[in-house]
Amino acid sequence: MLAKSPAKEIRSGSKPSAPISSPKRSLSTFSSGKTPEKLMPVDTSASFEDTWQPVMAGAAQEQRETIMMSISGLPKHGKTHLAFTAVDFEGFEGVFVKLPPGAPVYCIGTENTSIIEKGNNFADKPVFVQEVKALDSQGKVDWVESIRNFEKFLSGLSGVKVGTLVIDNWSDINDWLYYINVEFVLGIGFDQFGQPNRAVTPTEHKWREKEGKKYLTMMRGLSTMVVLVNRVKPEYVKKEGESGPFAFQPTGELVNEGTKGSEYFYDMDFRIQKAIEVDEETGQQVYYRRGWVIGSRWEKKEVTLDRTRFRNPTYSDIIESIKPYL
Numbered sequence: 001m002l003a004k005s006p007a008k009e010i011r012s013g014s015k016p017s018a019p020i021s022s023p024k025r026s027l028s029t030f031s032s033g034k035t036p037e038k039l040m041p042v043d044t045s046a047s048f049e050d051t052w053q054p055v056m057a058g059a060a061q062e063q064r065e066t067i068m069m070s071i072s073g074l075p076k077h078g079k080t081h082l083a084f085t086a087v088d089f090e091g092f093e094g095v096f097v098k099l100p101p102g103a104p105v106y107c108i109g110t111e112n113t114s115i116i117e118k119g120n121n122f123a124d125k126p127v128f129v130q131e132v133k134a135l136d137s138q139g140k141v142d143w144v145e146s147i148r149n150f151e152k153f154l155s156g157l158s159g160v161k162v163g164t165l166v167i168d169n170w171s172d173i174n175d176w177l178y179y180i181n182v183e184f185v186l187g188i189g190f191d192q193f194g195q196p197n198r199a200v201t202p203t204e205h206k207w208r209e210k211e212g213k214k215y216l217t218m219m220r221g222l223s224t225m226v227v228l229v230n231r232v233k234p235e236y237v238k239k240e241g242e243s244g245p246f247a248f249q250p251t252g253e254l255v256n257e258g259t260k261g262s263e264y265f266y267d268m269d270f271r272i273q274k275a276i277e278v279d280e281e282t283g284q285q286v287y288y289r290r291g292w293v294i295g296s297r298w299e300k301k302e303v304t305l306d307r308t309r310f311r312n313p314t315y316s317d318i319i320e321s322i323k324p325y326l
Contacts, residue, residue: 065097068220068265069318070170070294072230072256073272078289079169080117082272083107083227086164086315087125094326100162102225102315108132108153108165110146110172133172143176144184150176154218161223164315170228171257174212181208209260216265227315228266230256269294270318288312298325 073079089102104126107114114129132149134142150173157165167173182188182196185207189197219226232254238247254271256263263269272291279286291310293299299322310317 065099066223066225067099067267067319068216068226068228070228070230070256070263070266070269071272072232072254072269072294074232074254074274077274078272079229080113080166081121082270082289082291082313082315083164083166083168083229084117084122084125084127086166086225086227087122087127088314089164089225089316089319091162092319092323092326094323097326099319099326100223100225102164104128104163106130106157106160106163106165106224107168108150109168111169114166114168141176143179146176147173147180150215154215157222157224164225164227165219165222166227166229167219168229169231170262171231173215174208174258174262177208177211178205181205205260212258213261213265216262220265228262230258232271233257263295266295268296268298268318268322270313272313291318293318293321296322298322 071079071083084105084107086102087105089099091101092099105122105128107118107127107129109115109129109131110133112131115131118127118129130153132146132153134145134149136142154165179190181204182200183190186200186204188200191197219228233256235251235253235255236248237251239249256269270291271294272289274287275290276285276287278284289312290307291313292307293309309321
């Protein structure tokens with residue numbers, strides 16, 4: 001059962017009379033007067049035979065493990081296409097993990113690009129797309145109803161044992177949470193240009209971050225493989241000793257959009273990019289896609305920095321590169 005978020009108590013298009021808050025309570029402040037030790041007594045009766053011996057005997061190896069991967073890049077560079085190639089992944093059983101087959105692909109889409117990609121290149125494959133973006137009577141995105149739809153189709157995969165969940169894209173889900181936070185949770189609202197009526201402090205983003213991590217935790221608990229498609233944005237760093245709006249300068253690199261801390265949930269962060277080369281025989285320009293690993297929980301940093309490693313990659317190619325570690 002999904003945890004109920006503050007946004008669920010709000011009817012589409014309505015605004016609560018006061019900001020929603022979730023007061024924090026420590027274990028020591030419960031009205032029962034019980035101490036943390038009495039509320040959660042420690043079990044000291046467990047033996048080595050009851051706990052670790054079954055693990056050492058191989059019981060834990062029966063557990064099926066999945067991989068959560070982020071695929072990021074600029075618009076129209078092939079993120080959705082790469083995610084959908086998971087449908088051809090046949091599964092893999094290594095020394096430590098057992099990965100399920102990638103088919104079928106269950107795509108929770110936030111924009112029409114998912115349906116277009118399926119129709120153009122995966123019409124004969126078991127790729128299923130469910131668009132969750134809802135519109136209000138004025139044709140604008142209904143953030144609350146869209147998140148409700150997202151939760152519904154995400155929870156519907158809780159009992160599925162094989163296949164791949166694709167979120168296309170995760171950046172939109174985070175945007176919707178941001179708008180709900182500013183409009184309803186904080187009660188700040190937006191002006192006619194779509195900007196908050198006042199600045200939102202870092203602390204006031206906590207609800208959005210909490211909700212985003214809640215969904216990531218839910219996805220980590222699925223038995224399917226998981227692919228999150230992410231947009232990218234320019235990276236900025238603050239100049240030393242300066243302040244104000246001009247204190248930040250671009251580094252020339254791109255970073256993923258999304259909830260702060262999302263990267264800690266990813267097993268692998270993969271970047272894809274369009275590239276051009278000249279054919280030596282014909283002299284014609286040839287377009288292709290190159291990919292590289294931004295971060296991985298298996299490989300060393302010097303390996304992940306190689307930007308010429310993958311040419312027109314598929315999902316199976318990426319998994320193939322980490323099989324020695326699995």
